[in-house]
Amino acid sequence: GQNIDQPTEMTATEGAIVQINCTYQTSGFNGLFWYQQHAGEAPTFLSYNVLDGLEEKGRFSSFLSRSKGYSYLLLKELQMKDSASYLCAIMDSNYQLIWGAGTKLIIKP
Amino acid sequence: IAGITQAPTSQILAAGRRMTLRCTQDMRHNAMYWYRQDLGLGLRLIHYSNTAGTTGKGEVPDGYSVSRANTDDFPLTLASAVPSQTSVYFCASSVEDSSTDTQYFGPGTRLTVL
Numbered sequence: 001g002q003n004i005d006q007p008t009e010m011t012a013t014e015g016a017i018v019q020i021n022c023t024y025q026t027s028g029f030n031g032l033f034w035y036q037q038h039a040g041e042a043p044t045f046l047s048y049n050v051l052d053g054l055e056e057k058g059r060f061s062s063f064l065s066r067s068k069g070y071s072y073l074l075l076k077e078l079q080m081k082d083s084a085s086y087l088c089a090i091m092d093s094n095y096q097l098i099w100g101a102g103t104k105l106i107i108k109p
Numbered sequence: 110i111a112g113i114t115q116a117p118t119s120q121i122l123a124a125g126r127r128m129t130l131r132c133t134q135d136m137r138h139n140a141m142y143w144y145r146q147d148l149g150l151g152l153r154l155i156h157y158s159n160t161a162g163t164t165g166k167g168e169v170p171d172g173y174s175v176s177r178a179n180t181d182d183f184p185l186t187l188a189s190a191v192p193s194q195t196s197v198y199f200c201a202s203s204v205e206d207s208s209t210d211t212q213y214f215g216p217g218t219r220l221t222v223l
Contacts, residue, residue, distance in 0.1 A: 098151070
């Protein structure tokens with residue numbers, strides 16, 4: 001079967017660093033995506049990993065280990081506007097996205 | 110450039126009624142998708158279209174139909190709405206479907222079926 005696991009909710013402090021984990025078991029793998037979704041809004045693309053390693057993009061970085069079925073999203077220098085849900089999604093062998101339920105990140109001053 | 114638009118923004122519908130959710134994109138993307146998002150669950154694919162004139166079933170297609178008469182429009186129809194179809198519906202598009210192209214999402218339609 002196909003399964004993507006993320007923590008339901010995390011809390012962090014403004015200015016700090018937070019790591020959001022995603023583990024997966026899917027039929028085939030054609031890449032892993034992270035999206036951000038503010039409450040009441042549409043998901044927006046953050047990052048894409050298809051090879052093992054770290055991809056850095058400003059304050060956000062995403063890591064992938066295909067052998068472990070594991071990824072994380074690292075957010076640095078947290079800002080209040082980073083309060084949102086973060087969605088992990090795998091592109092499977094049929095080139096369809098399988099989505100995790102998302103991690104709600106709460107930033108406290 | 111609007112990107113992807115959806116209409117209506119929200120709707121309350123009586124069970125048994127027919128409803129069409131509209132989706133239009135102006136990015137000339139070939140692939141389009143309909144998802145539903147329910148609390149505690151990930152986005153689930155309802156139907157997709159690789160290119161104008163073709164459609165396919167996703168994970169949860171029952172009770173829904175789609176058409177793709179042209180590149181820009183991808184309407185989703187509920188033939189006879191049921192309360193379990195209460196959800197937030199997102200339309201998305203990408204350049205192609207057979208690659209790892211990023212999907213871009215519309216603002217969503219919040220549908221309540223009573």
